[in-house]
Amino acid sequence: MNRRTIPLVSAIAAGLLTMSACGGEDPLASDDSGPRSDSGTVVVGSADFTESTLLAEIYAGALEAKGIKVKKTLNIGSREAYIPALQDGSIDLIPEYTGVLDQYFDKDASATDSDEVYTELQAALPKDLIVLDKSDAEDKDAVVVTRKTADKYDLASIGDLKEVAGDLTLGGPPEWKTRPTGVPGLEKLYGVKFDSFRALDAGGPLSVQALKNGQVDAANLFTTDPNIPANDFVALEDPEHLFAAQNVVPLIAKSKADETVTDALNAVSAALDTETLAGLLEQVVLDKKDAADVAKEFLAANGLD
Incomplete structure (x- = not known):
């Protein structure tokens, strides 16, 4: 793992503060008791x-x-x-x-x-x-690792994680812990069971930062994310089509x-x-x-x- 330069709690707190600064109110909230729009x-x-x-x-x-x-x-x-x-x-x-x-x-x-x-x-x-x-x-979901992690464990596809995932931490949006295309699907289709799961964001800056800083070893990012090539991350192949x-x-x-x-x-x-x-x-x-x-x-x- 890379040296942890930013604690995960601080990163999450910063993300929450950013959302608050942008307007923390429920975007679906309305002062009207009638229909939302004409x-x-x-x-x-x-x-x-x-x-x-x-x-x-x-x-x-x-x-x-x-x-x-x-x-x-x-x-x-x-x-x-x-x-x-x-x-x-x-x-x-x-x-x-x-x-x-x-x-x-x-x-x-x-x-x-x-x-x-x-x-x-x-x-x-x-x-x-x-x-x-x-x-x-x-734009597909992907299990993404750093180049260093991919080289260390000889990872090219999700299935390659099977023998090493027990020592690794996966990061992703909270719903990934229970979605069929998240943690349950990785275990069911590939036999990949991570040591732990950390709730981050939906392929956003918290996930990218946590992967960069070694706070997680693998993360759920999206295949169109420019952070993948910019950081030389590796999106692992999905030969069993967990992600349709x-x-x-x-x-x-x-x-x-x-x-x-x-x-x-x-x-x-x-x-x-x-x-x-x-x-x-x-x-x-x-x-x-x-x-x-x-x-x-x-x-x-x-x-x-």
């Missing part, structure tokens, strides 16, 4: 990680360009928080990923191929929700998916591929550009503004 407004939400926020800004901008009234409710939290928000009308639209969304609604989901996952997902969705066109952009295809897709309340909304969001999906998404994310994460500004530039470059 019928002509689309409330766009996001999960609590950078890429989701960036995609939500892109969706919001594309809708506004078509004259649709938009309200943004960003950084809601995990899927366990924002899916109920979609179903109770607190939000109307959120960027999602086909594979994990399929597994959320269908505990017996088995598809791994991109098109098969999309088909299986459409059948699994509740009647009040639909997904629009999936994009070619894909994860194409970016708009998840929307069926009642809000009229022709104008659908066409605007499908046009975004048509313009997105993995390389493009990774480049946009790099501007936000490494170049420290505002996500809303990056979204505007993307929309303008693709004639969607």
Whole structure:
């Protein structure tokens, strides 16, 4: 392990202070006792990680360009928080990923191929929700280690961890401790059982910092994360397909998916591929550009503004 230069508790505390400084109130809270939005407004939400926020800004901008009234409710939290928000009308639209969304609604989901996952997902969705066109952009969960750790234990794939994980610590978002694609899936599919699990964030700065500083030996990051190449991290291969295809897709309340909304969001999906998404994310994460500004530039470059 690398020398621990920043205690984990301090890093978590700093992250919490940062969130507080940005507005610690519940993003779904409302002073109104009535509906969250009128019928002509689309409330766009996001999960609590950078890429989701960036995609939500892109969706919001594309809708506004078509004259649709938009309200943004960003950084809601995990899927366990924002899916109920979609179903109770607190939000109307959120960027999602086909594979994990399929597994959320269908505990017996088995598809791994991109098109098969999309088909299986459409059948699994509740009647009040639909997904629009999936994009070619894909961002998967990954088990990531430092180059030093990969070389020390000769790690190339997740299965290579089986004999050494008992001496290692895994870091990831709190929900990874119980999700089928988290700790339980690693044990079930690969026989990989870590010595301990540390709850961090959803592939965000706490996870990156903890991996860099040796506070964890492996972490859940996302494959488009520019921190992986920037830090020479190693994303371990997943030959058993613990992580199914994860194409970016708009998840929307069926009642809000009229022709104008659908066409605007499908046009975004048509313009997105993995390389493009990774480049946009790099501007936000490494170049420290505002996500809303990056979204505007993307929309303008693709004639969607």
